[in-house]
Amino acid sequence: MAIIFVAARLLQVDYPWLGFVAAFAEAAMVGGLADWFAVTALFRHPLGLPIPHTAIIPRNKDRIGVNIAEFLEHNFITHEVLQDELRDVDFAGVSARWLADDANSRAVAERLVGTIPAIVNMIDDRDAAEFFRGALGSSLKDVRLAPILGQVLTVLVAGRQHVRLLQRVLGLVGHALEENRGYIRQKVHDHSPSWMPRMVDEKFFERLMNGIQSILDDMADEQGEWRARFHTAIEELIDDLQHSPEYEEKLRTLLANGLHHPLFREYVANVWTDIRARLQTAGTSPDSRLLARAQDALQVFAAALQENPAIRTKLNDWLRGFAITAIVERRSLIVAVVQRVIDKWDAETISQKLEQQVGSDLQFIRINGTLVGGVVGLVLYVASLALHS
Template identity: 75%
Template sequence: MRLRRIRRIATCLLAAMAGVFLAARLFQPEYPWLGFVAAFAEAAMVGGLADWFAVTALFRHPLGLPIPHTAIIPRNKDRIGASIAEFLEHNFITPEVVRNELKDVDLAGVCARWLAMDANNRAVAERLVGTIPAVLNMVEDRDAASFVGGTLASSLKDVKLAPLAGQVLSVLVANGQHVRLLQKVLGLVASALEENRGYIRQKVHDHSPKWMPKMLDEKFYERLMDGIQSILDDMANEQGEWHGRFHAAVTELIAKLEESPEYEARLRSLLARGLTHPLFREYVASVWADLRTRLLAASESPESRLLLRTQSALRIFSTALAQNEPVRMKLNDWLKSFAAEAIVERRSLIVAVVQKVIDKWDAETISQKLELHVGSDLQFIRINGTLVGGVVGVLLYSITLLLGGH
């Protein structure tokens, strides 16, 4: 460990100065010049011991003696924690500092490049799809039906249904779509009649008197079918009377829908009965159950179409975001503003966590942690103090000799 090595060097240097001092004092009578060496070593020992005392007093009592104003950090642990928290809050987690740090960060670009990698968009897609079962399991089928009904009712509460229906019909009439719709309905009716001729023949036969000859029964069926087909043909004729009647009826209906409160009340009553009808709830529940089954099956398959489409959508999104600089800049501005506001607004919580963690540490723990981080630099103070003290000692010894001292 670096701290132990530097501490050992500082201690060995202090011990070496003590040895040099003793040797210089012993041989100084024979070699007067050793007075400079002795002066260097003596002052070095004083400086080294003083700095050792100062450094040690920060973290513990020197030699275990309860000397006043020592073990400064353990005794002031709580105050140090509060000071660090306050320093962080007012000097680091400020709007200016946070915005300045985020100023040149391309958050959207980083996200786009990260999401463009197949491994990453695959992981995100799996995470998104993987949340589907948890979400679906929280929703019951009956709750889904109630939610759909309640949501529709709430959404349409302030909507004027009759005028809205009148506007839709007006658009259809203006584009001639109502005629196409009528033609489509008539075509469906004609197809239904043709496909069910045998069924209709049987029904006519079942409801005919038993005494009626079968030939007359068959003629009645043929005339009935011919009559219905003739009516359908007349209704399908765009130049015929039926089309005029139909257009007039639609026009009249549009006017009533837009003006009549009675139609609004009827439509709203019809909607309310429909949304609360058991058949509607059962239908929504069955649709939801089928959708839920399909989603669960898709979320559990490692190569489901849902997963692949989600991954493809993420890849397309990342590519579009990387290529569209205006959108990326706007997204960056939003992300930076959001991040800065979120961090600054919660800075009291952040510093509270810091202070809470420090408060939980015992005095010995915080002393060890701080000494581990700054102790090696403090040991250099001991080394410097030893050397600087020695130099000062030589200077003082030299001044003493110049002044005629002994």
């Protein structure tokens, strides 16, 4: 515009119509310089001169950070905005379709199962065994053991399982006696007086074995007195278990002693060791049943979501509500991140970032200012000619 202005002024004497061109160019120079000054003043001091009210963005960097943060907080991260934006998002449907793919469900299952060894390795064996023992004791703390045992015996009696158990025990006792006849005979001889004839020992041994066998036979006889006594004893035991506080106290004492017994502690430790080994193997083996079951469970879950719109809708509502609540309640933390990042930028950095985001539009502002200024100057020149004519 400066070159056009100079050329038009020099040639205007010979070509009067160039006065219009000169007027346009002159005003265009003013408009272009004014817009250059205005745009430059936003980001830095024009020509490096500390002119008041220039370098607006660098001087107000902190205030800009606060304003941007507040703008985001009150205009974007609100319950109403998020509700409107997430209303049509089908979280459950998208997840179900994604999990339905074998590769995706396999990847998720591998991630889930793969974390097991790391978690297991973080647990101390003694702490785990103590936890299981304490958990068992806590779970049984409020349980009435005697009535439960009474109910178990009632079921056994109703199914005549107690008779089978008695017959099994009697059979084991009879077999044990027969297998150990020599040992019992020797014990009888050892405890007999030295002057006792051996024949008497033998007769005593035979009478003893026959007497014991007779008792076992009587107990095995379903119509015998021993069987009636056994039934009566079982019924009395069931009644005592269900109604007697004394039996409850005895069972609870036995349980407490058992939980603190070294054998039980060793058993629990062995159980945990076995569980740990199995979990580590399942977490590292690509062919583990746990991995296959986890993948199957994920695919069953995905299929159920796809086939049940009601469940999908409820799950979407829950996820949507959870996401909105979580974001809105923490929006101050979110915008604080924005503000902290802007605060860390120096004046030059924020100027460059904003100027780069606007990009070529800044150049068009200057060009438009030049053209608009030129048009205004041309209009004013024409109006001045009309007033002088």
